[in-house]
Amino acid sequence: MRKQSSQISPQEVARQLECCDQIRERLEQKPGRRLACIDTYGCQQNEADSEHLRGFLTRMGYGVTSDSNEADLVLLNTCAIREHAEQRVFGNVGALVHGKKRNPNQIICVCGCMAQRAPVAQRIQKSFQHVDLVFGPHMLWRFPELILQVLESGKRVFETAESDGVIAEGLPVQRQSGIRAWVSIMYGCNNFCTYCIVPYVRGRERSRGAQEIIEEIEELAAQGYKEITLLGQNVNSYGKDLEQGLNFAGLLERLAEIPGDFRLRFMTSHPKDATLELFDVMAAHPSKIAPHLHLPFQSGSSRVLSAMNRGYSREHYLGLIEALRKRLPQVVLTSDVIVGFPGETQEEFEETLSLIQTVEFDALFTFIFSPREGTPAEKLPDPMPKEEKQANFQRLLLVQNEISARKHRAYIGTTCLCLIDGEEEPGILTARTEGNRLVRLKGDKSLVGSRQQVRITEASTWALLGELD
Numbered sequence: 001m002r003k004q005s006s007q008i009s010p011q012e013v014a015r016q017l018e019c020c021d022q023i024r025e026r027l028e029q030k031p032g033r034r035l036a037c038i039d040t041y042g043c044q045q046n047e048a049d050s051e052h053l054r055g056f057l058t059r060m061g062y063g064v065t066s067d068s069n070e071a072d073l074v075l076l077n078t079c080a081i082r083e084h085a086e087q088r089v090f091g092n093v094g095a096l097v098h099g100k101k102r103n104p105n106q107i108i109c110v111c112g113c114m115a116q117r118a119p120v121a122q123r124i125q126k127s128f129q130h131v132d133l134v135f136g137p138h139m140l141w142r143f144p145e146l147i148l149q150v151l152e153s154g155k156r157v158f159e160t161a162e163s164d165g166v167i168a169e170g171l172p173v174q175r176q177s178g179i180r181a182w183v184s185i186m187y188g189c190n191n192f193c194t195y196c197i198v199p200y201v202r203g204r205e206r207s208r209g210a211q212e213i214i215e216e217i218e219e220l221a222a223q224g225y226k227e228i229t230l231l232g233q234n235v236n237s238y239g240k241d242l243e244q245g246l247n248f249a250g251l252l253e254r255l256a257e258i259p260g261d262f263r264l265r266f267m268t269s270h271p272k273d274a275t276l277e278l279f280d281v282m283a284a285h286p287s288k289i290a291p292h293l294h295l296p297f298q299s300g301s302s303r304v305l306s307a308m309n310r311g312y313s314r315e316h317y318l319g320l321i322e323a324l325r326k327r328l329p330q331v332v333l334t335s336d337v338i339v340g341f342p343g344e345t346q347e348e349f350e351e352t353l354s355l356i357q358t359v360e361f362d363a364l365f366t367f368i369f370s371p372r373e374g375t376p377a378e379k380l381p382d383p384m385p386k387e388e389k390q391a392n393f394q395r396l397l398l399v400q401n402e403i404s405a406r407k408h409r410a411y412i413g414t415t416c417l418c419l420i421d422g423e424e425e426p427g428i429l430t431a432r433t434e435g436n437r438l439v440r441l442k443g444d445k446s447l448v449g450s451r452q453q454v455r456i457t458e459a460s461t462w463a464l465l466g467e468l469d
Contacts, residue, residue, distance in 0.1 A: 008141055008168035017059065017172070019144035024061035026151060036062035037071035041089060042079025044267065045202075045231050046112055048182035049140055050077050053111075055172030056143050064174075069099050073107045073147075078114035080197050082370045086114055093128055100130040107150060109133040111140065116201040119373065121160045135159040137187075137202055141168035164188070165203030169212050179421055179449050181225045185213050185251070186232040191270065193298075194309045194376040195341065195369065198233055207238050210246050214254060221260030226419050226449065227290075227432075230255075230266040236273045249277040256285035261451075263290045263419075263434070271295055272311035274320055283327040291328055292436045295320070296336035300355030301348035304341050307380070314355060321359050332362045332435030339396060340369040340389035342380035349392045356399055362407050362437070363462075364400045368393050401461050408459035411437070415469050418454045420447045431466075438463040 027034045036057045040050040053075060054064065068074045074096060078089050093110060100106050108131045114120050116136030124131050132150050139146065139159045149157050165188045175181055188203040189196075213230075220228055230252075232238060238248040246254075248266075255264055274295060282289045295317075299305050302313040324331060337352060356364070368389055371378040416439070418431035423445040431439040431454060440463060441454055458465035 006166050008166050010170060013141065013168060013170045016056070016141060016144045019148045020056055020059040020172075023144065023148055023151065024059070027061045034062050034072045035065040035070055036073040036075065037065050037068045038075045038077060039068070039092070040077045041085060042077075042081060042113065044182055044229065045184060045187075045233065046077050046079060047176075048184050048231055049112070049137065051173050051175050051182065052140060052171045053077065053143060054174035054176075058174045059172050060144065060147070068096060069102075071099075071106065072103070073109070074099070075109040075111065078110060078112035080113035080117055080120075080201050080372070082367075083372065084370065086120070089114055090123075093124070093131060097128075097130045107132050107147070109135075109147075111135050111137075111143075113137060113198070113201040116160055117197070117374070118160065121158055125156070125158060131156070133157045136163075138163040138165050141166065141171060163203055165206050167206055167208055169208070177421075178223075179225065179419070180227045180229065181220050182229050182231055183213065183216055183220070184208070184231045185235065186238050189233040190237070191234060191272075191311065192309060194307065194380075195338065195372065197372045197375055200374060202233055205234065205237055205241055207240070207242050209242070210239075210244055210251055210254070213251065214258070217255050218258055221258055221262050224449075225262055226451070227263050227265060230264065232266075233268070234270045234273060235266050236269045236275070236278060247275075247277075248273075249275060249281045252278070252289065253281045253285070256281070256288040262288070264288055265290045265292060265436070267294045269293065269295050270311075271297065271317050271320055276323055279324045279327045282331075290434055290436065291330055292332040292334070292434075293324065294334045294336075297355065297359075298336060298338050299341060299344070299348070300352035301344070304344050304348050304352075307343060308338075308341060308377075314351065318355070318358065330435070332433075332437065333359065334363045334365070334436075335359075335361050336365045336367070337396070338367050338369050339393045340382075340384060342369065342371075342377055342382035344369075344384060346384075346388075346392075353396060353399060356396065356403070360403050360407070361400065362435070363404055364396075366393065366396060366400070405459070405461040408437070408461065408464055411456040411464055412459055413456065415453050415455045416466070417451055418466075419451050420449065422448060433464075439466050440464070441466045441468065443468060 079085050115134050186207040188205045189199045190205045192199050236248040239246050297317050416433045420431045422430045424430050429443045453469040454466040455469045456464050456466045
């Protein structure tokens with residue numbers, strides 16, 4: 001039986017903060033500063049989770065390092081989307097044994113979606129004896145308690161029980177940037193796409209209360225954050241599990257009315273829940289909501305979409321794009337696509353290619369189908385040879401790269417409002433247009449964090465070059 005999702009009480013969260021303070025007291029009894037290293041894999045949701053883990057660690061008294069060799073605590077926040085990513089994590093976990101030998105008191109933790117999978121937890125328990133703590137996403141709020149348990153008992157701790165998930169407010173957060181912020185507005189997924197492991201490891205859809213989200217955005221705006229990205233496995237199904245009567249479009253509109261010089265972004269959207277109301281809200285607030293939509297289509301074949309359990313057809317997707325562009329002609333569109341889903345024919349791949357040529361996305365995230373253990377698609381017949389899938393994948397890349405390059409060339413000679421977000425090397429800055437296109441330009445690092453008008457002078461398939469206007 002799966003447990004039902006639940007709201008974690010303020011008292012339970014306070015207990016975790018007390019555990020942080022107990023750990024701090026233990027660390028302060030030993031000379032020298034204690035360091036923690038967090039290695040994050042996968043999606044923006046994992047990045048947001050790591051910011052909460054970093055917040056806990058800071059309260060415990062740990063400093064942060066990027067070098068696992070000098071860390072007293074190493075934490076791998078993992079992703080379960082693709083098998084290749086899992087194997088890379090196993091390799092990295094195995095390599096940590098050398099640091100553990102040099103520092104037997106080092107604590108090694110594996111958490112995140114990959115840790116929630118029973119076969120993974122069992123493999124770590126059996127074959128990676130140097131790992132001290134394993135916990136899934138549902139136990140993130142109990143991280144301090146679990147670490148304290150490891151410290152006090154000296155024994156390994158595994159917390160990966162199945163759960164429909166929880167909502168925990170008031171967790172500390174240590175953000176990596178003072179420019180951009182991730183804000184999770186909901187967790188989990190109810191879609192059960194046949195190729196995807198996420199619903200099995202992230203639990204059911206559960207939305208945070210609107211007031212808590214509004215207050216967090218207000219605080220970020222007051223702190224001067226320039227871009228705030230709303231996160232959810234299926235962000236535009238926000239509110240379906242609540243009684244407040246506020247859907248994602250309504251929430252987005254309320255957030256857009258908050259004073260401040262910031263832009264709202266959101267991801268990831270699911271086509272079956274994308275609405276004309278959402279597009280109207282985006283069009284009505286051009287100074288607050290970035291003109292960018294990431295809307296994964298996955299396949300251009302209605303039959304394949306049905307086999308994927310995506311809940312929409314090719315025609316429905318194309319209708320959404322047409323409606324969106326009527327409201328936001330300059331919208332930047334990005335998407336995900338899977339090549340070689342089990343049973344996909346050559347004719348069905350051609351449908352995917354023609355959809356790409358029809359829509360002309362600004363950029364695509366492209367994948368060859370990778371079976372995930374525990375998903376229905378793993379067991380589907382898959383007659384197309386790998387070589388044919390790879391050839392189709394290369395054709396798709398050629399088509400999309402030509403579209404992306406052409407769209408980027410159209411920027412040359414125009415002036416774009418850009419957020420300067422970093423320094424790539426001395427004197428070379430990176431920036432993002434309102435539509436989230438990458439721009440490189442010369443400038444002083446004092447400009448980082450500001451919005452500037454940038455004249456685009458050159459373009460490649462993946463980036464723009466510009467100069468301050």
